[in-house]
Amino acid sequence: xxxxNVTRPAGQAQPLSDEDKRFLRELVETNRIEHHGRLSYxxxxxxxxHRYGNSLPGPVLGEVARLxxxxxxxxNGFVTFYTMLSTTPRGKHVIRVCTSGPCHVSxxxxxxxxxxxxxxxxxxxxxxxxxxxxxxxxxxxICGVSPTLMIDDDAYGNLTPEDLPRIxxxxxxxxxx
Amino acid sequence: xxxxxxxxxxxxxxxxxxxxALEIRHVLEETIAKFNLGSQVSVVETxxxxxxxxxxxxxxxxxxxxxxxxxxxxxEEIVTEHLLKGRVVSRLAIDRSLSFxxxxxxxxxKSQQKIVLRNAGLIDPENIDEYIARDGYGALAKALAMxxxxxxxxxxxxxxxxxxxxxxxxxxxxxMVAKEQSEEKYIVCxxxxxxxxxxxxxxxxxxxxxxxxxAMTIAGYATGAHVGIAYVRGExxxxxxxLKKAIKDAQAYGLLGDDILGTGFKFDIEVYRGGGAYVxxxxxxxxxxxxxxxxxxxxxxxxPPQQGLFSKPTVVNNVETFANVPSILLNGSDWFKxxxxxxxxGTKVFSLSGDIVNRGIVxxxxxxxxxxxxxxFGGGVKGGKHIGFIQTGGSAGTVLNDKYLDIPLDFASMxxxxxxxxxxxxxxxxxxxxxLPFLAEVAHFFWHESCGKCTxxxxxxxxxxxxxxxxxxxxxxxxxxxxxxxxxxxxxDTSFCGLGQAAPLAFxxxxxxxxxxxxxxxxxxxVPETCxxxx
Numbered sequence: 275x276x277x278x279n280v281t282r283p284a285g286q287a288q289p290l291s292d293e294d295k296r297f298l299r300e301l302v303e304t305n306r307i308e309h310h311g312r313l314s315y316x317x318x319x320x321x322x323x324h325r326y327g328n329s330l331p332g333p334v335l336g337e338v339a340r341l342x343x344x345x346x347x348x349x350n351g352f353v354t355f356y357t358m359l360s361t362t363p364r365g366k367h368v369i370r371v372c373t374s375g376p377c378h379v380s381x382x383x384x385x386x387x388x389x390x391x392x393x394x395x396x397x398x399x400x401x402x403x404x405x406x407x408x409x410x411x412x413x414x415x416i417c418g419v420s421p422t423l424m425i426d427d428d429a430y431g432n433l434t435p436e437d438l439p440r441i442x443x444x445x446x447x448x449x450x451x
Numbered sequence: 452x453x454x455x456x457x458x459x460x461x462x463x464x465x466x467x468x469x470x471x472a473l474e475i476r477h478v479l480e481e482t483i484a485k486f487n488l489g490s491q492v493s494v495v496e497t498x499x500x501x502x503x504x505x506x507x508x509x510x511x512x513x514x515x516x517x518x519x520x521x522x523x524x525x526x527e528e529i530v531t532e533h534l535l536k537g538r539v540v541s542r543l544a545i546d547r548s549l550s551f552x553x554x555x556x557x558x559x560x561k562s563q564q565k566i567v568l569r570n571a572g573l574i575d576p577e578n579i580d581e582y583i584a585r586d587g588y589g590a591l592a593k594a595l596a597m598x599x600x601x602x603x604x605x606x607x608x609x610x611x612x613x614x615x616x617x618x619x620x621x622x623x624x625x626x627m628v629a630k631e632q633s634e635e636k637y638i639v640c641x642x643x644x645x646x647x648x649x650x651x652x653x654x655x656x657x658x659x660x661x662x663x664x665x666a667m668t669i670a671g672y673a674t675g676a677h678v679g680i681a682y683v684r685g686e687x688x689x690x691x692x693x694l695k696k697a698i699k700d701a702q703a704y705g706l707l708g709d710d711i712l713g714t715g716f717k718f719d720i721e722v723y724r725g726g727g728a729y730v731x732x733x734x735x736x737x738x739x740x741x742x743x744x745x746x747x748x749x750x751x752x753x754x755p756p757q758q759g760l761f762s763k764p765t766v767v768n769n770v771e772t773f774a775n776v777p778s779i780l781l782n783g784s785d786w787f788k789x790x791x792x793x794x795x796x797g798t799k800v801f802s803l804s805g806d807i808v809n810r811g812i813v814x815x816x817x818x819x820x821x822x823x824x825x826x827x828f829g830g831g832v833k834g835g836k837h838i839g840f841i842q843t844g845g846s847a848g849t850v851l852n853d854k855y856l857d858i859p860l861d862f863a864s865m866x867x868x869x870x871x872x873x874x875x876x877x878x879x880x881x882x883x884x885x886x887l888p889f890l891a892e893v894a895h896f897f898w899h900e901s902c903g904k905c906t907x908x909x910x911x912x913x914x915x916x917x918x919x920x921x922x923x924x925x926x927x928x929x930x931x932x933x934x935x936x937x938x939x940x941x942x943x944d945t946s947f948c949g950l951g952q953a954a955p956l957a958f959x960x961x962x963x964x965x966x967x968x969x970x971x972x973x974x975x976x977x978v979p980e981t982c983x984x985x986x
Contacts, residue, residue, distance in 0.1 A: 309721055310678075315743040316685070316724050344743075355745040355902075356726025358685050370686075374647035375846055376804035378892045379880045412729055412896060413647035413846075414686055417804035417878075418503035418811050419466050427688050431469045 498658020571658025844871025
């Protein structure tokens with residue numbers, strides 16, 4: 275059974291190309307070797323998100339479930355449990371704003387409301403141009419420079435609302451590859 | 452090997468990179484080359500020095516001079532003045548007490564004692580030779596020459612207790628795994644650091660990853676395990692990269708693999724990544740996650756030492772716990788017990804955050820007080836303000852007022868005074884930070900992070916959040932505090948795992964120590980009419 279497309283907006287489901295299938299097969303096999311015969315679904319999912327625009331398309335998950343020998347439902351249960359993974363399409367860059375205690379004390383609420391305003395989207399949404407997804411996150415573990423956020427793999431600290439336009443513009447400019 | 456007369460230390464970690472450390476290092480190297488000092492001065496990249504509020508920090512040795520808030524245009528001045536002419540650039544120099552606390556030593560007689568962080572900020576974490584030069588892997592060699600039981604005995608005698616929060620005796624845990632009859636056993640390092648306000652494990656992994664590789668290997672030998680797994684938070688990209696590099700280098704030196712140091716002992720380590728789930732810090736949820744399932748806790752007993760990863764006997768220890776092990780084996784259990792208090796041997800790494808002048812990491816013997824941590828090491832509250840509240844132990848910890856400042860922090864005082872140490876969080880909020888919105892955020896955190904497996908936690912955290920939001924918005928009904936009390940008891944008594952059981956701590960302690968804040972919110976509340984009709 276293939277995963278159906280309920281998690282994807284209608285019209286975006288594309289059958290997997292042969293190249294996709296080859297990529298997935300190699301990805302799973304490389305992972306199996308790296309983990310001495312075991313597998314890390316999490317590693318696989320992170321690699322998939324890199325390839326498929328920060329989300330995990332249903333048909334891809336269906337093929338991966340087949341390759342790793344589990345059911346699509348089990349795999350769907352796995353990916354929907356973890357906050358860092360998404361089955362719905364997300365923007366090119368994922369912004370994670372820390373809202374936990376230390377950042378809250380140092381001004382995270384102001385950072386979050388500035389970002390909402392600057393991007394014109396709420397938490398969990400993507401900007402209309404597909405550039406940024408805004409997410410609230412639990413502690414990022416860089417409390418020494420709170421308030422903090424991460425955009426993709428890059429962390430930013432000691433933030434004020436005035437820093438945000440510059441950071442977003444730099445990401446926009448650099449994010450055209 | 453080249454000998455250099457001067458070394459410049461550039462701490463490169465997640466925090467300093469944000470402030471431009473990589474660019475500074477690059478400019479420094481270029482400037483040193485430009486002035487032809489390449490044969491005398493070496494630029495050394497290390498992990499964090501634990502100084503966070505001074506921008507990019509450079510340390511010049513052997514002169515023992517520290518520069519703070521360095522920007523690229525300062526570099527040439529440092530090179531030409533200090534390195535060429537030997538004159539300290541006083542404009543940029545900072546008091547070294549910020550890192551090594553000489554000042555504090557003088558003033559209060561207290562100083563940092565670095566066991567866990569002995570190498571962080573001193574060695575290049577990506578260079579195995581530097582770790583070895585600081586007695587690295589000496590403890591492993593010593594352990595391999597002993598019987599496994601002797602290794603465990605030293606740990607048991609040392610009274611090392613788990614540093615993840617629960618404080619379970621490490622020697623006892625290892626002994627439980629050692630006595631299980633099983634071909635397959637596992638050593639798991641819990642590096643899913645997620646307790647809000649904790650950033651010590653990141654610093655250990657980024658600053659001294661080999662200490663974890665060495666300690667896990669020792670644990671493997673002592674308990675008869677051959678596979679180690681480090682489960683690291685998904686967001687800790689630098690920790691993951693440095694740990695993987697350390698594992699690779701250790702394999703190349705024969706310190707991991709099929710025949711470690713020629714003794715025939717076999718052990719290897721793999722890195723698994725987390726996916727952003729706080730509950731995976733719970734040991735069984737973490738093991739479930741490694742087994743490619745949703746991170747939901749399992750029934751206890753059996754505990755991991757009997758049936759852990761893949762239902763096999765498993766040691767699960769926190770990063771900081773492991774980082775203590777090599778020093779204990781090298782220096783002996785009596786040495787370790789000479790630090791701390793009768794109930795709590797050794798040191799604790801505290802993460803200072805919030806409205807505090809010197810945010811960062813300090814490692815001090817157990818028995819330290821909050822006053823020493825906040826005022827001596829932390830430099831006091833920002834802007835000279837008064838303390839509003841202090842949260843210790845993380846979100847799953849206690850909210851305290853300034854009456855608690857002089858209680859010595861150790862495992863005994865935790866129980867006696869209802870003070871959490873947990874993972875070592877000390878979050879300070881100045882008197883102008885409102886308490887209830889903060890608690891509402893804590894409530895939101897637990898509601899979001901509850902895994903949903905058991906009803907008390909899934910529904911209870913939602914109800915606590917609703918009550919806290921109502922108190923903040925002044926829409927709470929008169930019975931809400933009473934209901935909150937019942938809910939908190941229910942959560943701690945009936946939740947399936949530690950997440951739900953510990954979630955009430957912040958609210959219970961806040962109710963004890965800041966009752967009037969709740970009463971005021973209740974007195975000012977007006978229940979919206981629509982709600983009144985419903986109830």
